[in-house]
Amino acid sequence: MADAAAIATAGAARPGGPSTLRRLFSHRLFVTGIVLFGAMVAVAVFADLLATHDPTRIRARERFRGPSAANFFGTDNFGRDVFTRVIYGSRVSLEIGFYTVVVTAICGTAAGAAAGYFRRLDEWVMRTMDALMAFPSIMLAIAITAALGPSKFNIVIALAFVYVPRTARIVRGSVLVVREMDYVQAARTVGAGHGRILAKHVLPNCMAPLIVQLTFVFAYAVISEAVLSFLGMGPPPPTPTWGNVIAEGRDFIREAYWITLFPGIAIAITVLGLNLLGDGLRDVFDPRMKIQQG
Amino acid sequence: MARFIVVRLVNSIPVLLIVSLVSFSIMQMVPGDPASIMAGPQATAREVEEMRQALGLNRPFLDQLVIWYGNLFQGDLGRSILLGRSVGQAISERLGITLALALFGFIVTLAIAVPAGVFAALKQNSWMDQAVMTIALAGVSLPNFWLGLMLIVLFSVVLDLLPAGGYVPVADGLWPWFKSLILPSFSLAMLQVGLLARITRSAMLEVLRQDYIRTARAKGLARIYVVGKHALKNALVPVITVIGIVFSLLLSGSVVIETVYSLPGLGRLLATSILSRDYPVIQGGLLVTAAMFVFVNLAVDVLYALIDPRLRED
Numbered sequence: 001m002a003d004a005a006a007i008a009t010a011g012a013a014r015p016g017g018p019s020t021l022r023r024l025f026s027h028r029l030f031v032t033g034i035v036l037f038g039a040m041v042a043v044a045v046f047a048d049l050l051a052t053h054d055p056t057r058i059r060a061r062e063r064f065r066g067p068s069a070a071n072f073f074g075t076d077n078f079g080r081d082v083f084t085r086v087i088y089g090s091r092v093s094l095e096i097g098f099y100t101v102v103v104t105a106i107c108g109t110a111a112g113a114a115a116g117y118f119r120r121l122d123e124w125v126m127r128t129m130d131a132l133m134a135f136p137s138i139m140l141a142i143a144i145t146a147a148l149g150p151s152k153f154n155i156v157i158a159l160a161f162v163y164v165p166r167t168a169r170i171v172r173g174s175v176l177v178v179r180e181m182d183y184v185q186a187a188r189t190v191g192a193g194h195g196r197i198l199a200k201h202v203l204p205n206c207m208a209p210l211i212v213q214l215t216f217v218f219a220y221a222v223i224s225e226a227v228l229s230f231l232g233m234g235p236p237p238p239t240p241t242w243g244n245v246i247a248e249g250r251d252f253i254r255e256a257y258w259i260t261l262f263p264g265i266a267i268a269i270t271v272l273g274l275n276l277l278g279d280g281l282r283d284v285f286d287p288r289m290k291i292q293q294g
Numbered sequence: 295m296a297r298f299i300v301v302r303l304v305n306s307i308p309v310l311l312i313v314s315l316v317s318f319s320i321m322q323m324v325p326g327d328p329a330s331i332m333a334g335p336q337a338t339a340r341e342v343e344e345m346r347q348a349l350g351l352n353r354p355f356l357d358q359l360v361i362w363y364g365n366l367f368q369g370d371l372g373r374s375i376l377l378g379r380s381v382g383q384a385i386s387e388r389l390g391i392t393l394a395l396a397l398f399g400f401i402v403t404l405a406i407a408v409p410a411g412v413f414a415a416l417k418q419n420s421w422m423d424q425a426v427m428t429i430a431l432a433g434v435s436l437p438n439f440w441l442g443l444m445l446i447v448l449f450s451v452v453l454d455l456l457p458a459g460g461y462v463p464v465a466d467g468l469w470p471w472f473k474s475l476i477l478p479s480f481s482l483a484m485l486q487v488g489l490l491a492r493i494t495r496s497a498m499l500e501v502l503r504q505d506y507i508r509t510a511r512a513k514g515l516a517r518i519y520v521v522g523k524h525a526l527k528n529a530l531v532p533v534i535t536v537i538g539i540v541f542s543l544l545l546s547g548s549v550v551i552e553t554v555y556s557l558p559g560l561g562r563l564l565a566t567s568i569l570s571r572d573y574p575v576i577q578g579g580l581l582v583t584a585a586m587f588v589f590v591n592l593a594v595d596v597l598y599a600l601i602d603p604r605l606r607e608d
Contacts, residue, residue: 131312134584136546139564143576146568147323223437227550230439231565246440250554257447264440272435279431 023284030280036273040266044090053081055088056238064256074258076248085240086263092234092241093222093270096155100221101214103160104167109210111164112171113198117179126172129165137162141224145233152235159224163217170213174206181205208285215278219271226267242267295599302595306588313588317581318362321349321573331571332375348375349574371578376570381578384563389582391461391559392552396544398479403486403540408533410487411494412526418499426491433488438547442481442554449477459555478555482547486540493536498529534598538591545583 024030043050052072059079067074073082115125132140144158178184179202187197228234229243237244242263249259321328329346330337337345346352350361365372371381407430414426450458456477462470501507502525510520548561556562560579567575 127308128312131309131316131584134309134313134542134587135316135580136542136549136583136587138546138549139561139580139583142549142564142568143320143580144323146571146576147320147573148325219435226437227439230550231553232569246443250443253443253447254451257451260440260443260447264437264444267437267440268432268435271437272431275431275435 020284024280027280027284029276030284033273033276033278033280036269037277038273040090040270040273041094043087044094047087047091051081051084051087053084055080055084055240064252066256067258073262074256076245076256076259077252082245082259082262085245086242086266089240089242089245089263090266090270092152092229092239093225093267096152096159096225097218097221099152099156100159100163101218103156104163104217105210105214107160107164108167109171109203112168112173113175113203113206115168116172116175117194117198117202122172125168129168132161132165133169135162137220138224138227142228142231142233145228150228150233150236155225155228155234158228159221162224163220167210167213167217170209171206174209175202178202178205208281212278212282212285215274215281219274219278222267222270222274298599299596302592306592309588310585313584314363314366314581317577317584318359320577320580321351322355324573327351328571328573332573345375348373366581371581372574374567374572374575376567376572377575381574384575385560385578385582388558388560388563391557392545392548392561395475395478395482395548395552395557395559396541398475399482399486399544399547400540402479402483403490406483407487407490408494408530411491412498412521412529414491414495415498415502415529416521423495427495430488430491433484433491435488436484438481438485439550439554441484442477442551445477445481446554459557461555461557461559474557478551478557481554482544482551485547486543489543490533490536490540494529494533497532498525501525501529504528531598531601534594534601538587538594541590542587545587 057080059075062071062075062079063077065071065075065079071081071083073086076082076085111125111129115122115129135143141155141158141162144161145155148154148157184197184201187201192200225234225241226243226246229241230247232244232247234241234243245263246260249256249263253260324331327342327346329349329351330342332349333342333345343352350358353361369382371385373380374384377384410426410430414423417423446458449456457474460474462474464471507520507525510524511517545561548559549565550561551557552559552562553565560583564576564579566572567579
């Protein structure tokens with residue numbers, strides 16, 4: 001499936017042109033995605049201004065307060081303000097998501113380009129990627145995090161192990177198509193080296209499917225980080241993350257549903273925004289859709 | 295066909311070798327001394343040394359690798375020190391629950407996603423199509439463990455219809471057993487429902503555009519017959535290709551869903567082993583699930599070749 005999409009998109013549209021941007025901003029779902037995700041980024045950036053309380057201060061007398069004007073999302077079992085903890089939790093999730101995307105983009109492009117361009121490496125690189133993809137994603141991520149120890153950096157490494165193979169496969173698919181294009185052959189004929197051909201001619205034309213994929217990687221990474229935190233494999237408390245706030249709320253779900261409810265909504269908004277962004281980008285980059293819309 | 299199966303089997307050998315190498319490496323990735331981490335902070339030097347010997351970590355790296363593969367070929371995945379039994383035993387005791395959960399999750403996925411996707415494609419761009427696709431999008435965007443907790447609040451705390459968690463063995467009655475798996479299977483299925491509904495819809499749209507569908511309609515066949523007999527059969531082909539991925543996602547989700555609902559399956563075993571740093575169980579669990587995925591994919595490939603003879607040629 002992903003390969004087919006990559007082949008269809010490769011070499012078709014270079015993202016970033018003025019018409020691409022115009023098309024993107026007239027795409028209703030893409031704009032909705034930008035608004036949702038952008039709002040969440042703004043929350044993370046301005047967390048200090050938005051927070052109404054101290055995210056870690058314990059106030060025993062204010063435990064389990066329901067949502068009110070004083071505590072928008074109520075308070076938890078330590079009397080901490082859930083709204084403030086959700087606000088600060090956005091930082092951890094977006095940070096981990098962002099760095100996972102960066103590491104995945106670099107390693108996935110390198111592995112995919114190597115496999116697609118240098119045919120002798122193909123078999124080895126792709127077999128390794130197939131093997132890594134055989135592990136159920138969350139299991140591999142928690143096993144690696146368990147081995148390395150839970151820290152933001154190690155979670156990024158663990159998630160990269162999960163998403164690099166999937167990304168490499170997509171990059172390889174587009175490289176295979178682009179390397180046969182006339183302009184690549186022409187560049188080779190006039191004596192351009194492999195490095196130059198890859199950097200100047202092949203990779204720029206493989207960007208569209210890569211960008212779409214990375215948007216989804218960001219979304220998966222946010223959910224996976226929440227899962228890791230929920231299972232106790234995330235950044236250690238009292239640092240608030242969406243996953244560990246839900247995990248703490250789980251024990252009191254009968255009396256205080258709000259501790260669990262709100263961080264989940266925050267995750268859903270972020271992931272929904274990213275999924276809409278990805279769908280929008282795919283619609284606009286995919287030439288088949290262009291034909292359909294005239 | 296026999297040749298096709300043999301070729302696929304041989305092709306999966308390097309993948310299985312790398313899978314087992316990655317599982318082996320988990321212990322090697324632990325910074326510092328895995329033996330002292332497993333023995334715990336209060337352990338004496340002698341206890342740590344005993345742990346090191348039990349894990350085989352006192353031997354040189356290459357010996358460890360040879361022993362790992364030697365044991366593997368005899369079906370020995372090592373011993374869990376904390377559970378006091380072999381890893382193979384611990385996994386096989388719990389695998390049934392996870393597979394039952396995955397099977398139910400799979401049935402729920404198919405039962406909701408395929409009709410929803412077909413329906414959305416038939417009524418393309420109608421408000422019903424929009425509604426189905428919005429729900430599908432929500433399915434892939436809502437974290438499944440959170441959804442599981444919300445379903446507990448709704449169906450167990452508020453409505454008091456279903457148990458909030460815990461596992462009832464089949465021996466205690468079929469209906470209580472089934473009831474204990476309803477909420478977990480639904481929470482586990484939502485993500486795959488979202489994915490599969492979208493795939494079914496686009497496959498169906500693709501097929502409905504084909505000439506033979508127009509021909510079938512033109513010669514006067516009833517719409518229900520054209521959709522059911524001609525279109526659906528062809529639209530299900532891409533759906534079969536993603537069965538492997540759906541299975542992998544179900545196993546992946548079982549880690550967190552079994553934790554939410556306190557089901558003593560393989561996923562929960564892994565989650566607790568990870569918190570107690572029981573590395574042999576983590577390695578064995580990873581290896582078993584990945585090997586299952588490889589074989590499920592193999593079966594899917596064979597199934598695919600049975601349906602589409604063009605694939606058997608190469």
